[in-house]
Amino acid sequence: DARVTQTPRHKVTEMGQEVTMRCQPILGHNTVFWYRQTMMQGLELLAYFRNRAPLDDSGMPKDRFSAEMPDATLATLKIQPSEPRDSAVYFCASGLNTRFSSTDTQYFGPGTRLTVL
């Protein structure tokens, strides 16, 4: 049963530290999404990639966040330096885009719960 994996599942760090979250999309999927979920803001799309190229990262604070796909099996989301307001659950999702739709079904990972003290 193919699924999206995310590591770490939980991360506690101190303000100012660098945080890297990793995501392994489902093999064969060509689109990867990063979301942030908080009680106050709900689910926010941070960035997404298609065929490893960034398509939209307008939801991401550019000064401290960066997202990359070094290869088709790995997506990373990095925060440097981290701040308490970055505390949230970060979800990765992958999907298979066809030429007729910008996004088909997204398959979500279990999330990384980040706490910045």
Place this chain on the structure above:
Amino acid sequence: AQSVTQPDIHITVSEGASLELRCNYSYGATPYLFWYVQSPGQGLQLLLKYFSGDTLVQGIKGFEAEFKRSQSSFNLRKPSVHWSDAAEYFCLCSSASKIIFGSGTRLSIRP
């Protein structure tokens, strides 16, 4: 501006009762529409989706949703809820350039 509205933050229904969760969207054209469910501490799982064609779509776990263009709505329904349906439900609209989740509706089940 494009938007997705789920007007009900929290709904409580009795086990065995029917359910309808509302989703309204504002888009320039018909978007692609999805319903996802999130159980506590879990990621999101797709319940159903609508791209085109028959406006009544069937999903997993006995859920269905109806697309009504005239009302810009895509409401989720289930004829008889089970205690295991307690979760948070999200409506998603996507187009060529935008992906927007609704704010979610938390469903509680009364025994």
